[in-house]
Amino acid sequence: MGCSSCSTGKDGQPKGCKNNGTCGTDGCNKLTVFDWLSNMSLPNGERPFDFVEVRFKNSRKEFFRNTENLSLSIGDIVATQAQSGHDIGMVTLTGELVRVQMKRKKESFDETSASKIYRKATQKDIDIWQKCRNREEEIKKRAREIAIILKLQMKISDVEFQGDGSKATFYYTADERVDFRQLIKDMAKAFGIRIEMRQIGYRQEAQRLGGIGSCGRELCCSTWLTDFRSVSTSAARYQQLSLNPQKLAGQCGKLKCCLNYELDVYLDALKDFPSQDTKLFTDKGLAFCQKTDIFKEMLWFSYKEDPGNWHVLTKDQVNTILAKNKKKEKVASLEMYAIDVNVEEKVVFENVVGQDSLTRFDKPKGKNTRNKNKNRNRNKNKNRNRKRNQKNA
Incomplete structure (x- = not known):
């Protein structure tokens, strides 16, 4: 669902927005919600829902009240209320679907305690916000160096600046509890901002950083998966x-x-599938399950005395034998129920053009190489004998 301005360039980044998929139209953002109620008008007398969903860096989303009755749409950059100062985010959802999202996430509808949207972000707000975002990688690297000097068993995985640049949140992972009081003092002195440390799990770290999985696609946690x-x-x-x-x-x-x-x-x-440790009692002997195929509903059994010889039975046949065994009745043998399975031989290599020899481009060896060598040796011996005769004469 990518936007038209985000076609990929030579360097792997989008041509239009230059933000690796976080474009202004919100058409190719991760965890984007499609507003399928946008074309429907509200009934007469109904006021539009005044809560708005706003997305910040990575997958962090929060809900804010539109107390100023601003005309907001998806993709607008807004200045929102924070604990101190203001933050900058992007509107990702408006209207009645916000109510549905808040119910699903069990958010409070209390208007008094809800945070507010101050205004649409001005160009000055956006410039400050972008300047802070550009400093994040440098500050993350410096913070890791300080943590290594203090010998703290932790990994700082991400840094997120507040929109006005007065505060930075450091996300870290650790196996045990970490005393980072000295770390906060050193970082506040080095960076001149307020510091907040927030511990996250390893799944949340992968969600924030993103990457490519073994399937060849982008990680589910960083694209659409919201709950772990x-x-x-x-x-x-x-x-x-x-x-x-x-x-x-x-x-x-x-x-x-x-x-x-x-x-x-x-x-x-x-x-209704027999378990892997199923045992069948027959007159020929005790049989054990060696292999199962759930979707083909087939099981492979072998006798205890002959484990190398497998017999294929269907799920219904095994259940029938088990029902008789419960009644303390034995069947004659597995061969009475075994079925023949036609295994198609897979062609690993097929000679299509007749060029199956690995040495077909090598120079062919001469057929009479041995005879040539013999003739050479004879000629050498003759020459030696002639020279000896001439010396003696």
């Missing part, structure tokens, strides 16, 4: 994935959020 549900190793077990932490972990170091996407489908398929 807990992901356990059981999600990988249900989907029959190998428990390899290098493959299952994302850039945050935790299990990938996408492991939960298809989990419900697997759980529905496993409701």
